[in-house]
Amino acid sequence: MADKSKTTIIVKKIKKGHEPHHGGSWKVAYADFTTAMMAFFLLLWLLSMLDPVKRSAVADYFANFTLLQSGQSFMQQSSVTPKESNTTGQETAQVQSHSKQFEEHLKKIIEEKLKELKDHIMIDTVEGGVRIQIVDLEGEPMFPLSSADPTDKAKAILKVVAENIKDEPARIAVEGHTDAIPFRGGAITNWELSTARASSAMREIEKNGVDPAKIARVVGYADTMPLIKENKKDPRNRRISIILMFEKGQKTSNPMIQGQ
Numbered sequence: 001m002a003d004k005s006k007t008t009i010i011v012k013k014i015k016k017g018h019e020p021h022h023g024g025s026w027k028v029a030y031a032d033f034t035t036a037m038m039a040f041f042l043l044l045w046l047l048s049m050l051d052p053v054k055r056s057a058v059a060d061y062f063a064n065f066t067l068l069q070s071g072q073s074f075m076q077q078s079s080v081t082p083k084e085s086n087t088t089g090q091e092t093a094q095v096q097s098h099s100k101q102f103e104e105h106l107k108k109i110i111e112e113k114l115k116e117l118k119d120h121i122m123i124d125t126v127e128g129g130v131r132i133q134i135v136d137l138e139g140e141p142m143f144p145l146s147s148a149d150p151t152d153k154a155k156a157i158l159k160v161v162a163e164n165i166k167d168e169p170a171r172i173a174v175e176g177h178t179d180a181i182p183f184r185g186g187a188i189t190n191w192e193l194s195t196a197r198a199s200s201a202m203r204e205i206e207k208n209g210v211d212p213a214k215i216a217r218v219v220g221y222a223d224t225m226p227l228i229k230e231n232k233k234d235p236r237n238r239r240i241s242i243i244l245m246f247e248k249g250q251k252t253s254n255p256m257i258q259g260q
Contacts, residue, residue, distance in 0.1 A: 091248040092128075098246060099125045106132070106164055113160050117153055129170060129245040132161055134201075135227065136238040143238075146183065148196035150204060154240075158201060161242060162208035170244040171216040174202045177239050180223040180232035195220030201240045216245065 103125050110118050120142065122133040134157050136142050142154040150158065165172065176198030178190040188196075195218075202218045228234035 095128055095246045095248055096125070099130050102168065103130050106130070109160065109164055114157060117157055120153070121157060126243065129243060132242040133227070134158070134240045136235040138235050141235070141238065142240065143197055146193065148193065148200045150200055155204060158204040159208045162205035162210050165242070165244055166209040166211065168244055168246070170214070170246045172210065172214050173216050173243040173245065174198045174218045175241040175243070176201070176220040177225060177227070177237060177241065178223050179234065179237040180226070190222035191220055193220070194222050197240060201242070205242070
């Protein structure tokens with residue numbers, strides 16, 4: 001008798017969806033682009049937070065940077081032995097110690113010779129050196145309105161500063177800053193004015209004995225780096241900054257500081 005049992009075969013058909021017209025590679029490229037832009041703007045922000053001495057060191061590094069130098073790769077150059085690291089640390093400590101001593105010395109000089117103008121002068125230690133800031137006060141500008149010619153008061157301050165920094169083993173940066181009040185006439189902007197005032201201050205300290213070869217840079221920042229951040233129109237934002245960047249391993253020629 002024939003086997004009447006039947007075998008049932010079920011066939012499942014899997015419907016394939018339509019392939020996308022475009023792959024996902026553009027998403028990866030877009031993500032890479034976005035990440036790169038974020039890193040770029042983060043770098044700009046970090047650089048804006050650095051003090052002038054650090055910015056100068058970073059600029060000098062990249063200005064002279066090469067991947068291959070004297071047969072060594074970048075990775076080989078970046079390796080520092082413990083002895084070198086210790087020496088560098090000692091030199092940095094010496095520079096900071098000298099900076100602090102020079103700051104105190106200069107404050108005493110200002111108190112003695114410029115007592116009536118001392119409120120216009122701010123001195124502090126920054127990494128690698130000392131910063132001297134000559135600021136406007138309400139109704140007592142260091143430069144006439146819209147002018148790059150220093151007043152007699154500004155000249156008196158710059159003369160004393162020059163006499164006391166000319167023999168220091170340091171490179172010198174001169175910076176001009178303005179407040180955030182824009183010009184009405186439109187002839188020049190705060191950028192040109194801050195740069196012109198920095199140049200005038202440089203010429204004034206050179207006239208009083210500072211070797212032009214020591215001048216590392218002269219630059220104007222307009223109102224982009226206010227001293228009084230909570231009030232960008234404060235007159236103290238109008239200022240000249242003279243920054244001494246001391247060289248490692250060199251001693252001051254000023255006997256008053258050497259004796260401290």
